[in-house]
Amino acid sequence: LANGPVISPPHTVDAFVKAFLHELNFGQGVPLSRSSVNDQYLALARTVRSYLMARWLETARRRRTDKPAKMVGYLSAEYLLGRQLDNALLATELTDIATEAMVACGIEIDDLRQQEVEPGLGNGGLGRLAACFIDSMATLGASSIAYGIRYEYGIFQQTFVDNRQVEKPDAWLSMGGPWGVVHPEMEVPVNFGGHVETYVGEDGRERRRWTPAWGVMALRYNYMVPGYQNGVVNTLRLWRARATESFDLHIFNAGDYAEAVRAQTFAENISKVLYPEDSTPQGKELRLQQQYFFVAASIKDFIQHTMPKDFDVRDLPERIIFQLNDTHPVIGIPELMRILLDEHDLEWEEAWAITKQCFAYTCHTLLPEALEVWPVSLMERLLPRHMEIIYRINEDFVAELRETYPGDELRVRRMSIIADHPERSVRMAHLATVASVKVNGVAALHSELLKEKVLNDFSELWPERFTNVTNGVTPRRFIKLSNPEQSKLISDTIGKGWVANLDRLEELVGYADDADFREKFRAVKAHNKTRIRNVLVSRDGIALPEGHLLDVMVKRLHEYKRQSLKLLHIVTLYDRLISGEVEPSTVTPRTVVFGAKAAPGYAMAKETIFLINSVAQTVNNDPRVDGRLFVAFPPNYNVTLAEKLIPAADLSEQISLAGKEASGTGNMKFALNGALTIGTDDGANVEIRQLVGDENFFLFGMTEPEVAELQAKGYRPGEYYERDPQLRRAIDLIASGHFTKGSRDAVSSFVGDLLYNDRFLALADYAAYIEAQDKVEAAYGDQDNWSRMAILNVARTGFFSSDRSIRDYIDRIWHVKTGV
Numbered sequence: 001l002a003n004g005p006v007i008s009p010p011h012t013v014d015a016f017v018k019a020f021l022h023e024l025n026f027g028q029g030v031p032l033s034r035s036s037v038n039d040q041y042l043a044l045a046r047t048v049r050s051y052l053m054a055r056w057l058e059t060a061r062r063r064r065t066d067k068p069a070k071m072v073g074y075l076s077a078e079y080l081l082g083r084q085l086d087n088a089l090l091a092t093e094l095t096d097i098a099t100e101a102m103v104a105c106g107i108e109i110d111d112l113r114q115q116e117v118e119p120g121l122g123n124g125g126l127g128r129l130a131a132c133f134i135d136s137m138a139t140l141g142a143s144s145i146a147y148g149i150r151y152e153y154g155i156f157q158q159t160f161v162d163n164r165q166v167e168k169p170d171a172w173l174s175m176g177g178p179w180g181v182v183h184p185e186m187e188v189p190v191n192f193g194g195h196v197e198t199y200v201g202e203d204g205r206e207r208r209r210w211t212p213a214w215g216v217m218a219l220r221y222n223y224m225v226p227g228y229q230n231g232v233v234n235t236l237r238l239w240r241a242r243a244t245e246s247f248d249l250h251i252f253n254a255g256d257y258a259e260a261v262r263a264q265t266f267a268e269n270i271s272k273v274l275y276p277e278d279s280t281p282q283g284k285e286l287r288l289q290q291q292y293f294f295v296a297a298s299i300k301d302f303i304q305h306t307m308p309k310d311f312d313v314r315d316l317p318e319r320i321i322f323q324l325n326d327t328h329p330v331i332g333i334p335e336l337m338r339i340l341l342d343e344h345d346l347e348w349e350e351a352w353a354i355t356k357q358c359f360a361y362t363c364h365t366l367l368p369e370a371l372e373v374w375p376v377s378l379m380e381r382l383l384p385r386h387m388e389i390i391y392r393i394n395e396d397f398v399a400e401l402r403e404t405y406p407g408d409e410l411r412v413r414r415m416s417i418i419a420d421h422p423e424r425s426v427r428m429a430h431l432a433t434v435a436s437v438k439v440n441g442v443a444a445l446h447s448e449l450l451k452e453k454v455l456n457d458f459s460e461l462w463p464e465r466f467t468n469v470t471n472g473v474t475p476r477r478f479i480k481l482s483n484p485e486q487s488k489l490i491s492d493t494i495g496k497g498w499v500a501n502l503d504r505l506e507e508l509v510g511y512a513d514d515a516d517f518r519e520k521f522r523a524v525k526a527h528n529k530t531r532i533r534n535v536l537v538s539r540d541g542i543a544l545p546e547g548h549l550l551d552v553m554v555k556r557l558h559e560y561k562r563q564s565l566k567l568l569h570i571v572t573l574y575d576r577l578i579s580g581e582v583e584p585s586t587v588t589p590r591t592v593v594f595g596a597k598a599a600p601g602y603a604m605a606k607e608t609i610f611l612i613n614s615v616a617q618t619v620n621n622d623p624r625v626d627g628r629l630f631v632a633f634p635p636n637y638n639v640t641l642a643e644k645l646i647p648a649a650d651l652s653e654q655i656s657l658a659g660k661e662a663s664g665t666g667n668m669k670f671a672l673n674g675a676l677t678i679g680t681d682d683g684a685n686v687e688i689r690q691l692v693g694d695e696n697f698f699l700f701g702m703t704e705p706e707v708a709e710l711q712a713k714g715y716r717p718g719e720y721y722e723r724d725p726q727l728r729r730a731i732d733l734i735a736s737g738h739f740t741k742g743s744r745d746a747v748s749s750f751v752g753d754l755l756y757n758d759r760f761l762a763l764a765d766y767a768a769y770i771e772a773q774d775k776v777e778a779a780y781g782d783q784d785n786w787s788r789m790a791i792l793n794v795a796r797t798g799f800f801s802s803d804r805s806i807r808d809y810i811d812r813i814w815h816v817k818t819g820v
């Protein structure tokens with residue numbers, strides 16, 4: 001009985017109602033008649049969770065064999081999960097049963113859906129990618145465990161006050177967190193600070209001993225990750241910091257009990273809040289604490305609790321591959337060395353040989369300022385033993401370099417893990433590259449540029465170590481759940497199999513020429529537009545006009561992504577309308593929707609938000625526009641809003657400066673939902689365009705080599721301003737204070753930066769962008785052909801399923817088994 005199969009609650013409406021009422025009465029402690037919507041939501045979530053739990057136990061049981069298969073340990077500081085309820089219902093095939101069960105209880109299930117606060121435990125692309133990947137690993141039945149941090153506050157809630165971004169804390173757990181299962185008895189200690197000394201062991205060998213100054217406990221929270229209708233449920237294990245009782249003994253001993261308890265809470269800050277920077281992070285001590293905290297807990301958890309008791313650490317490479325989601329978990333490399341050396345008594349060479357096989361590193365950037373470095377002084381204070389180990393890794397590495405490249409000291413200095421300027425610091429990307437089996441970029445172009453630029457020296461030394469895995473998105477959340485109408489149309493046409501085998505979308509290619517199918521496809525889009533209109537009215541009081549081309553730019557706000565270029569386009573359209581240059585009745589009516597959070601300390605990004613809001617206010621209230629142009633900027637763009645907005649879009653804006661966007665994943669979601677892309681030759685746009693065909697993609701702007709060339713010869717944005725009257729008018733209109741109640745001061749930093757700096761060459765690409773947008777308008781005029789193009793976008797982008805990405809990781813990097 002103790003090891004037998006787990007009995008799942010039956011898949012019937014009756015059983016579901018019973019389980020639900022049980023949760024409501026004995027979990028929440030309320031009768032149905034007196035229950036609040038939140039009580040009902042929590043009870044429903046826990047009911048669904050019990051169905052998941054049965055599969056979770058069953059999955060674990062199946063994997064508990066004598067020779068367990070090699071696992072993937074996905075290490076990520078972020079998981080931008082989005083709401084859980086619908087995905088769990090879909091995966092377990094309980095959507096209809098749950099809906100009927102709620103009806104039987106007199107409850108509208110949609111009201112309960114709205115009650116869920118999404119876990120926003122990530123900033124943007126990187127965190128959402130991790131969420132898509134764990135969905136695909138479960139769907140492929142890959143033996144895996146994902147580790148991260150259970151932040152008490154996720155990505156901030158964005159509000160606008162007088163057109164400016166104001167951040168509010170994201171207390172996502174305040175109404176109860178029904179999805180996490182805590183195991184207080186399984187906590188793991190994590191230590192910090194102190195000093196290291198030499199001692200002589202019983203065998204007469206000298207060893208190093210780390211005596212930490214303080215520590216915390218890592219509390220284990222399990223979240224269930226269901227595969228799509230395959231019975232598999234994997235684990236996402238998020239750690240929460242808890243103070244230890246012995247945390248600060250001397251304060252307790254001093255007799256001030258209350259003060260001592262208060263001081264304990266200091267340790268719990270470690271998992272308090274997600275850092276909202278996603279491109280130019282500062283070397284904050286608490287952030288390093290977070291990184292070590294979750295990685296140390298995860299590695300220890302894997303070795304002590306996930307492996308069998310008699311397990312030999314020398315077998316680790318056959319048992320685990322830790323995938324490093326960017327450099328954030330890279331401190332895991334010296335941590336594993338420390339465990340092998342200090343806790344398992346291995347010799348350096350043996351420990352290093354093992355460690356080198358246990359990690360693989362994914363890089364997500366091309367911006368040099370986004371590469372993480374940590375000051376040596378900070379590392380020595382917080383993790384003295386790890387710093388020692390890093391020095392030793394570097395010593396060996398530098399010696400190897402000097403042998404390979406005698407006399408090339410410049411190269412040695414460039415490649416060293418330790419940088420000397422401007423401050424002695426540890427280059428985490430170098431450490432990751434030196435210790436990893438494979439290093440991958442996230443799109444074809446990005447992986448090439450990684451080899452040519454960011455990690456060029458390393459790819460010359462170890463060419464076989466570098467590979468590409470193009471990103472993907474989960475078709476469950478981003479098509480099946482978010483776009484039910486399109487999903488139904490596809491299933492009615494080619495059957496249901498596409499959800500777990502997205503290449504099958506290719507079978508739609510022929511239907512692009514089918515007038516009846518095109519008609520239905522347009523009806524889907526119209527339906528989704530009505531849906532987003534309703535959402536924005538009730539969510540934000542924004543009333544989108546009807547019958548417009550819906551043009552959407554949603555992504556974090558960053559100069560390299562060039563929201564400013566989009567803004568210049570809007571101002572140009574507006575200028576044409578109010579100057580009488582065009583007759584309003586002849587232009588394609590267009591609504592532009594933005595969604596973007598700015599890092600709270602990123603001044604230029606916040607100025608851009610202010611200006612977008614100011615332009616929206618002016619444009620939307622100017623009668624001369626005659627309803628031909630509308631700009632909406634709903635605050636707090638998140639996964640939940642994305643699910644409603646993306647399926648309604650006609651046009652997807654992917655306009656980063658070529659060579660700066662590593663991949664992008666929003667671009668994939670739009671194409672799969674039948675939007676056409678206007679985009680530069682950047683990131684995964686390149687692959688999207690190759691797949692959908694040039695004629696179904698609006699390409700514009702410089703290529704990466706052209707960008708490099710222009711920058712080499714000296715870029716002067718002012719020249720473009722002088723030469724292009726249309727651009728001049730747009731900038732002058734902004735500078736005049738027209739959008740800012742006459743205030744020139746309010747826009748001076750924005751305008752000044754464009755004219756005299758423009759790091760990301762917006763002005764250089766402006767003319768090409770406007771020209772491409774004019775082509776978009778002309779093309780939209782032919783609705784039938786537009787639908788044809790949109791259908792071909794859907795049919796040819798099945799490649800961008802994260803299932804394919806994970807298969808690539810398995811084939812090229814992990815070499816683990818799949819199958820349920």
Ligand code: 26Q
Pocket residue numbers: 123124125126127129275277278279281282287328364365372442471661662663664665683
């Ligand atoms: C690092 C240290 C301290 C504080 C914060 C950070 C930090 C946090 C998040 C640094 C970077 C990030 C996020 C980066 C990110 O989202 N990159 C995006 O990753 C996507 C998935 O691969 C790509 O599609 C995007 O092109 C890339 O910008």
